[in-house]
Amino acid sequence: MAGAPQVDFALDTYECIVLYPGAAGRALPAETIQRLQAEHAEHMQALQRRGIVLVAGSVDGPARNPAPPIGFGLARTGSVEDVRSVMEADPAVQAGLYRVDVMTFLCPAGSLEFPLAKAQS
Secondary structure (H helix, E strand, O other): OOOOOOOOOOEEEEEEEEEEEOOOHHHOOHHHHHHHHHHHHHHHHHHHHOOOEEEEEEOOOOOOOOOOOOEEEEEOOOOHHHHHHHHHOOHHHHOOOEEEEEEEEEEEOOOOOOHHHHHHO
16 A cells, blocks of 8 residues: 555554535535435444444534535445445435545554444444
């Protein structure tokens, strides 16, 4: 992987999911936004049940331009492209309420645990 740090300790590799407000979000009716948010939550829970996404949640901060991320998650499939594909299948992403970016996240091996993911496996 390009850009991997040269360190003298083992690294764990995850796929980092970052969710942003989408271009269509402001133009959608309130009831459509509410329905899409519910469908998004169902999609993410299904990905967690399937063991694709280890953890996901929303983030909040001051309004900025460009808009800051509104959600974050970690997966561990070994493929940024696979995670991007399942995230792009999210109904809220397809409708333009959200847009998603997926990138590699590296951290010292063993530094993260996901008890909910373990309980579901």
